[in-house]
Amino acid sequence: MEIIDRPVYTKRISPYIGKGIIKVLTGQRRVGKSCVLQQMMGVIREKDPSACIIYINMEFEEFRMIRNDNDLFEYLKGKFKPKVNNYLFIDEIQDIEGFENVLRSLQAKESCDIFCTGSNANILSGDLSTYLSGRYIEFHIHSLSYSEFLLFHKLETSSKSLMLYLTYGGMPFLPRLGLSDELAFEYLRNIYYTILLKDVVKLEGIRNIDFLETLALYAADNVGSLFSANNISKFLKSQRTDISTTQVISYLKALCNSYLINKVGRIEISGIRKFEVGDKYYFEDLGLRNCFLGFSLQRDIHKLMENAVYLHLSLLRYEVFVGKDDSREVDFVGIRKGKKVYVQVTYLMTDKKTSDREFGNLLSIRDNYPKYVVSMDEFNKDSETKGIRHMHLADFLCLENL
Numbered sequence: 001m002e003i004i005d006r007p008v009y010t011k012r013i014s015p016y017i018g019k020g021i022i023k024v025l026t027g028q029r030r031v032g033k034s035c036v037l038q039q040m041m042g043v044i045r046e047k048d049p050s051a052c053i054i055y056i057n058m059e060f061e062e063f064r065m066i067r068n069d070n071d072l073f074e075y076l077k078g079k080f081k082p083k084v085n086n087y088l089f090i091d092e093i094q095d096i097e098g099f100e101n102v103l104r105s106l107q108a109k110e111s112c113d114i115f116c117t118g119s120n121a122n123i124l125s126g127d128l129s130t131y132l133s134g135r136y137i138e139f140h141i142h143s144l145s146y147s148e149f150l151l152f153h154k155l156e157t158s159s160k161s162l163m164l165y166l167t168y169g170g171m172p173f174l175p176r177l178g179l180s181d182e183l184a185f186e187y188l189r190n191i192y193y194t195i196l197l198k199d200v201v202k203l204e205g206i207r208n209i210d211f212l213e214t215l216a217l218y219a220a221d222n223v224g225s226l227f228s229a230n231n232i233s234k235f236l237k238s239q240r241t242d243i244s245t246t247q248v249i250s251y252l253k254a255l256c257n258s259y260l261i262n263k264v265g266r267i268e269i270s271g272i273r274k275f276e277v278g279d280k281y282y283f284e285d286l287g288l289r290n291c292f293l294g295f296s297l298q299r300d301i302h303k304l305m306e307n308a309v310y311l312h313l314s315l316l317r318y319e320v321f322v323g324k325d326d327s328r329e330v331d332f333v334g335i336r337k338g339k340k341v342y343v344q345v346t347y348l349m350t351d352k353k354t355s356d357r358e359f360g361n362l363l364s365i366r367d368n369y370p371k372y373v374v375s376m377d378e379f380n381k382d383s384e385t386k387g388i389r390h391m392h393l394a395d396f397l398c399l400e401n402l
Contacts, residue, residue, distance in 0.1 A: 027141035069098035086112035144170030146397035169287025199258035269325035
């Protein structure tokens with residue numbers, strides 16, 4: 001199978017080759033972490049032809065006998081070669097119980113340069129965090145960005161291409177299936193259930209699977225809406241269930257740990273204070289959000305636009321918040337290296353009232369950080385008003401820097 005290069009990740013990871021630091025690639029299942037590992041192996045082979053590369057993929061049948069740290073130690077015996085650089089790649093490392101013991105030992109002995117992937121955020125907790133603090137670096141791998149989607153599907157940017165992206169998302173395997181509801185959504189539904197069963201139920205010890213599925217669908221239908229104790233309580237009553245609000249929050253955290261959804265908290269625009277309540281949730285892949293609910297333009301377009309903007313800010317390594325100040329709210333505040341970017345998202349600038357609202361919230365912010373209004377308007381789709389840049393969603397999603 002042809003592996004298409006994803007330089008946004010290989011360029012980020014390459015400077016850490018041979019630096020004595022564990023490279024941990026995290027992200028949702030099937031977003032292409034294995035392919036990025038393959039590309040990193042290619043980078044190493046090109047620079048160091050004599051390198052010894054050991055690759056373990058826990059989804060391959062031949063590695064099923066590696067169940068815990070003892071099995072992994074046993075497998076690696078005699079695999080490393082003297083007088084050459086040794087590299088160890090382990091895919092879906094969270095499937096090996098006690099894997100952190102092996103990494104800690106190999107790291108201490110400087111036996112090899114280590115790369116690994118995981119599909120649950122819990123791999124960065126526990127012993128890995130405690131005993132290897134400062135000795136590993138995380139690289140979050142996302143599903144395809146809009147620019148990558150166009151490349152993988154061999155499409156030109158257009159209104160049709162953008163709608164295909166908002167409908168089917170960016171799972172890298174989809175170009176082999178084609179973008180049709182029957183094939184694509186069936187594949188996405190299989191991924192969805194794999195994530196729920198392997199990365200949520202199994203790893204998190206979830207018991208009420210039926211409610212977990214219902215909660216995931218609720219999150220999908222309420223993308224970009226504020227989650228509060230009040231609306232969660234209303235949701236519970238609508239489900240005629242006696243699950244506590246605390247347990248619902250625990251289930252939401254489990255869904256976040258699997259990278260199916262992402263929690264976005266609120267921050268005070270004029271300062272740095274974070275609000276304790278009122279989070280929003282966005283899906284890691286648009287297709288997984290749509291594969292059960294479908295996609296209605298009238299009902300969902302603003303939700304999916306917001307979700308796409310969130311994913312792009314995250315791809316550009318911004319820590320993303322919802323901005324709140326008095327009665328004003330900004331859809332997204334991105335913070336990276338002490339600098340900010342502000343983004344408002346609206347479907348269409350249908351009238352002056354809409355324009356005044358979207359631009360007004362940004363104009364009230366008294367700093368000189370970049371500010372954007374993102375919409376689907378075809379006219380004046382890249383213009384500037386009082387320092388605020390108005391862009392079409394497709395153009396914004398192709399920006400490499402903000």
